Amino acid sequence: MLSVLNTKGRIISKALKMIASPSKYKNAFDYGAAGYIKNLKIDKDTGEISNTEETLLLDTQKIEEEERYDGYYALITSELDASDAYIIETYKGLWRIEESFKITKSVFCTRPIYLQSEEHINAHFLICFTALLISRLIERQLNGKYTISEICETLRKISCTHLDQNIWIFDFANELTDEINTIFNTDFGKKAMRLNEIKSNLASTKRKQVASL
Numbered sequence: 448m449l450s451v452l453n454t455k456g457r458i459i460s461k462a463l464k465m466i467a468s469p470s471k472y473k474n475a476f477d478y479g480a481a482g483y484i485k486n487l488k489i490d491k492d493t494g495e496i497s498n499t500e501e502t503l504l505l506d507t508q509k510i511e512e513e514e515r516y517d518g519y520y521a522l523i524t525s526e527l528d529a530s531d532a533y534i535i536e537t538y539k540g541l542w543r544i545e546e547s548f549k550i551t552k553s554v555f556c557t558r559p560i561y562l563q564s565e566e567h568i569n570a571h572f573l574i575c576f577t578a579l580l581i582s583r584l585i586e587r588q589l590n591g592k593y594t595i596s597e598i599c600e601t602l603r604k605i606s607c608t609h610l611d612q613n614i615w616i617f618d619f620a621n622e623l624t625d626e627i628n629t630i631f632n633t634d635f636g637k638k639a640m641r642l643n644e645i646k647s648n649l650a651s652t653k654r655k656q657v658a659s660l
Contacts, residue, residue, distance in 0.1 A: 455517070459483060459510065466503040483509060550582075550595050551575050588630050593623055601627075605635055613641050 461480035481487055485504040524534055551557045555575040562568050582595045589598070601623045607615040620636040628634055633648055640648075 455513075459505075462505060466505060469503060482506075547579060547583075551579055554582075554596055554599050555579060585627075589623075589626060592626075597623065607640075607645070610639060613643075614639050615642060615645065616640070 458479045462483040465480055466484060481489070483506050485506050486501040487503055488501075522534055522538055526534065529537075555578050557572060557575045560568060560571060562571055579595075582598060585598055586593065586595055593601075601621065604619045605617065605624065606619060607617045610616055616639045617635045624636060628636060632651065634640075635648070
């Protein structure tokens, strides 16, 4: 509900700026904000504001009408015989697919592709989708409490520093690393460890994950 109000607030704020200075938005037109402005005419070919002579007004009636539905989400479907629960679960599945594509592009940088051969391109996508699969498994084990972006950002921060001879210390820890340590039986908090202990820890985690699959 709060995110809906924040989004609408930003759009209305943009509409007020367009009303105050319409000439500034000839080349940066915002269709969402334009929907809340009366007397606004648009050039169909260029998409630019074509009138600055008429008085532009904020459409308060439209805003008040839409406020009646704030906090509600409507789904339109042709499956009239399907149950509400089925429609909702199907939509959630579609949303998860769309979210996965966004994650691969933003978090795992599938694009742009700086490769030329087909084999290298296929390998690039295989690595990205394998990373997505592993991240989804971690997300599921954490009961969806953290997003994949948060998980990956935290994992990237985990590092260790060589102290002396065969002693290493992990420098980063937070609430998420604590939960990962608990769920996956690792111990990568702010603790000094020997190299063989680190390797044994990683190997043990891999075996347990394979067994759980």
